[in-house]
Amino acid sequence: MNENCIFCKIVQGEVKTQKVHEDEDLVAFKDLNPQAPTHLLVVPKKHIPSLAKCGKEDEALLGRLQASIASISEKLGLGSYRVVTNVGRQAGQSVEHLHYHVLGGRRMTWPPG
Ligand code: 5GP
Ligand code: ZN
Numbered sequence: 001m002n003e004n005c006i007f008c009k010i011v012q013g014e015v016k017t018q019k020v021h022e023d024e025d026l027v028a029f030k031d032l033n034p035q036a037p038t039h040l041l042v043v044p045k046k047h048i049p050s051l052a053k054c055g056k057e058d059e060a061l062l063g064r065l066q067a068s069i070a071s072i073s074e075k076l077g078l079g080s081y082r083v084v085t086n087v088g089r090q091a092g093q094s095v096e097h098l099h100y101h102v103l104g105g106r107r108m109t110w111p112p113g
Contacts, residue, residue, distance in 0.1 A: 001047060002047045002097070005047055005095075005096070005097050006095055006097075007041075007043050007047075007095055007097035007099060008047050008097060010027065010029065010043070011027055011043065011045045017029035017030065017032075018030040020040060020072065021068070021072045021075075023068070024045075025044060025045060025046075025061060025064050025065075025068075026042060026043060026044050026045060026064065026065055026068055027042075027043050027045065028040050028041065028042045028043070028068070028069075028072050028102075029041055029043075031101070035101075035103060036104060036106050036108075037104070037105025037106055038076065038078055038081070038102070038103065038104040038105045039101065039102070040072070040101070040102040041099045041100070041101060041102075042065060042068060042069050042072070042102060043097065043098070043099045043100075044061055044065060044098055046058075046061065047097055048097070048098040049096045049097065049098070050085075050087045050093060050096065050098055051085050051087050052087050052088070053098075054098070065100060066100075069083055069100060069102055072102070073102060073104070078102075078104040078105070080104060081102055081103060082101075082102075082103045082108050083100050083101070083102055083103075084100065084101040084103065084112075085098070085099065085101070086101075
């Protein structure tokens, strides 16, 4: 828990969101500023600043996050979707708590801008 972190506040229930899934390791909720018809954020409960700050001890958690993205997406009927994690400001990271964007419901362009 990091007191100044918006996603830690969401994990704690101090900031309200539209949660679509929660278990002991992670929460998935709707992005406040959606970039696609479905835009979820999948966030570990543990405060990790970014993918670059994960350690050996986080490897099992990373596996669970990805497996959960697949099962949550399937439950929501998302047949095709994109999973993105931004690392660092230049890549577009604005919240320093590891999160995966799950975007679906429209055609995606490649390469991303
Ligand atoms: P980043 O830019 O770090 O890759 O992604 C952060 C995402 O968090 C953005 O898409 C932004 O819209 C979303 N976000 C920021 N604050 C909140 C919030 O308080 N609630 C929700 N649901 N999403 C948020
Ligand atoms: Zn945090």
